[in-house]
Amino acid sequence: MSVGNVRVIYCSTVTSSLKKDNFIELVRASVINNKNLNITGILLFNGRYFFQVLEGDNGVVNKLLDKINGDDRHAEIDILSRRAIDSRLFPKWSMELIDANNDFFKETYGGEFNPYLFTDQQSLECATNAKAWRMRRLQEAS
Numbered sequence: 155m156s157v158g159n160v161r162v163i164y165c166s167t168v169t170s171s172l173k174k175d176n177f178i179e180l181v182r183a184s185v186i187n188n189k190n191l192n193i194t195g196i197l198l199f200n201g202r203y204f205f206q207v208l209e210g211d212n213g214v215v216n217k218l219l220d221k222i223n224g225d226d227r228h229a230e231i232d233i234l235s236r237r238a239i240d241s242r243l244f245p246k247w248s249m250e251l252i253d254a255n256n257d258f259f260k261e262t263y264g265g266e267f268n269p270y271l272f273t274d275q276q277s278l279e280c281a282t283n284a285k286a287w288r289m290r291r292l293q294e295a296s
């Protein structure tokens with residue numbers, strides 16, 4: 155029986171296998187793939203750490219996580235939160251890329267953005283903060 159939709163949040167550390175050019179390619183390919191899989195979420199990156207939220211069907215998210223786990227462009231993958239969800243936090247974003255080096259994150263998290271320190275609850279708060287920040291920026295731009 156299907157468990158329905160889940161939200162998984164993980165963090166990881168970039169490795170030297172990730173070059174600047176293929177990062178842009180990685181993001182582009184992921185957005186297309188996630189759209190096809192009806193997966194939504196965000197990817198925060200500060201040049202060192204990734205923080206990703208993936209929302210979608212439990213089985214589909216698990217399969218994607220298997221792939222992501224085996225990707226040598228990052229390492230030390232740490233699952234911060236996994237929850238069954240009734241509604242998505244990011245219904246409109248397939249994989250919105252957010253730079254975690256911006257002023258908002260510096261002010262909110264002080265010094266370096268280090269998602270490995272987050273509890274389950276703090277990782278959810280970070281996802282919510284990131285959404286609010288991005289929405290404000292999009293509104294300012296329109």
Ligand SMILES: Cc1cc2nc3c(=O)[nH]c(=O)nc-3n(C[C@H](O)[C@H](O)[C@H](O)COP(=O)(O)O)c2cc1C
Pocket residue numbers: 166180183184185187188197204206218221222223224225227228249
């Ligand atoms: C930090 C990080 C996040 C990723 N996120 C996604 C993602 O959300 N969706 C996706 O399709 N691939 C993502 N990938 C890429 C996958 O690991 C994998 O390369 C991709 O799914 C292509 O798989 P394929 O070669 O089997 O088509 C991510 C990779 C990294 C390093």
